[in-house]
Amino acid sequence: MSAASPQSATASANPTAPLSEPFEWPAEGVTRAPYRLFSDPEIYALEQARIFRGPVWSFLCLEVEIPNPGDYRTTTVGEIPVVVTRHREGKIHALVNRCAHKGALVCLKKKDNVATLNCVYHAWNYELDGRLKGVAFRNGIRGHGGMPADFKVENHRLQPLKVEIFCGMVFGTFADDIGGVESYLGDEMANFIKRNLGRPLRVLGTHSQIIHNNWKLYAENLRDSYHATLLHTFYTTFKVNRLDMDGGIILSDRKWHHISFARRAKMTEAEEYAQSKVHSANYDSALEGPGLLEAWEEFDDGITHSIQTIFPNLCVQFTLNSLAIRFFAPRGVDKTELFWIYLGYERDSEEQSNMRVMQSNLTGAAGLVSLEDGCINEFVQRGTRTSPQSASFMEMGGRQVASEKQSRATETAVRGFWQGYRGIMGF
Structure with a gap:
């Protein structure tokens, strides 16, 4: 993890603090993304303040992951x-996992079931809603030591986040004046989440990885x-998801959320694939276990593949009949932790x-499809870090930031991300 500079620490504490080196977005707007954004520790620290502590709803966990009283699940909002x-x-409550006494982590496990929350450092004890319950040796010993007479337990607690549950997902925010999750999503985004997650869920498995x-x-x-x-x-070889399938892109009103969708049954082979102009179409392979690609029609809209993103760091994916949530957390300017939660429905047969x-x-x-994503972004990180004044070029599909319901050969959703990012960061 790259160490934050003194200026970045200031930026993290004060979201209005200026960058030590002025930053200006290219005149071409969101068709460009300056490479400096991926390697500048000051900008990274400013994101922690303006985005993750700002007016966004962050995915925290699934409601089904903490089904019983006393259950807890640790996570992060940004860092x-x-x-x-x-x-x-x-x-359900969400609390900053930091003791009000010395700042130590209170909950050390990924998940557990407890009666109260207890800090191992000095045994400060908290209710499950974050209120301080007890302080070890508060009254000292034999009339000596202890807390001052004016110490009040009710003045010290774990910092709470505002919490809302939507389709079994627990969201949290540090912003008091933000609207509800459904209004943050907008109608189209909310309805598509209801399509995929709007029934009782079952966790089938989880894992995580570090990407550099x-x-x-x-x-x-x-x-x-x-x-x-x-x-x-x-994707291409086994016709799971291809650009020549019927599909499109839907952007939210603020452009920073999106849905990409495809219908496997509707495909007109494009010249690029037919003439093997791209490397992914150069293989004539077969599966020893073709059952991997068998699927039943789960929805009446014909969509067999979808990727839905919610700003800043959530994805709901549906491929054939595989349903999963992906969320990712910054772990430094050049390190990200990616989490996967694979889901089914309570109503599913065996x-x-x-x-x-x-x-x-x-x-x-190690997925058959997404294995490459574990390294491709590191190639970009390594390729851009020495050229902070240069910028990426994103004009596939034009320069507009708008839904494209007839084609996915476009970068409109990437431009939408940068439009939302610029707005919240003030760039």
Whole structure:
């Protein structure tokens, strides 16, 4: 992890602090992204303040991951450690995982079930809603030591986040004046999440990986339908997802969320694939286990592949019958942690659950499709870090930032990300 500079620490504490080196976006607007954005520790620290502590809803966990009173799940908002708890009466809380005494982490496990939250350093004890419950040796020993007479337990607690649950997903924010999650998503985005997640869920498996690139490069990658069947050989070879399938891109009103969708049954082979003009079309392979690609029609809209992103760092994916949530967390200016949660529905039969588990092999750290994503963004990180004054070029599909419901040979969703990013960062 790259160490933050003294200026970046200032930027993190004060979102209005200026950068030590002035930053100006190229005149071409969101068709360009300055390479400096991926390697500047001051900008990275400013993002922690303006985005992750700012007016966004961040995905924290799934409600089904903490089903019982006393359950907790640790996560982060940006780099800020957070713990999500279910209180005894069933209400879910999100708290900064930092003791009010010396700042130590309070919850050390990924998940657990506890009666209260206890800091191992000095045994400060908290209720599941973050209120301070007890302080060890508060009254000292035999009349000596202890806290001052004016010390009040109620003045010290774990910092709370505002919490809202939508389609089984727990979201949190540090912004008091932000609207609800559904209004943050907008109607089209909210309805598509309801399509995929709007019924009782079952967790089928999880894993995570570290990728060595700035978090925004992965945010771009998820929105980049242009690369999907050029880089990912498996997609093209086995006709899981190709640009010549019927499909399109939907952007939210603010452009920073998106949906990319394709219909496997509707494909008119493009010249680039037919004449093997791209490397991903140069293979004539077969599967020893063709059952991997079998699927049942789950929805009446014909969509067999979709990637939906929610700014800043959430993705809901649906491929054949594999349903998953991806979310990613910055771990430094050039390091990102990527998490995968594979899902089914409570109503699924055993056969359906087994098929979803089998199809989960398509994605993930060693997935047949997404294996390449674990390294491609590092190639960009390594290629751009020495040229902060240069910028990427993003004019595939034109220069506009708008939905494109007839084609996915476009970078409109990537431009949408940068439009939203510029707005919240003030660039």
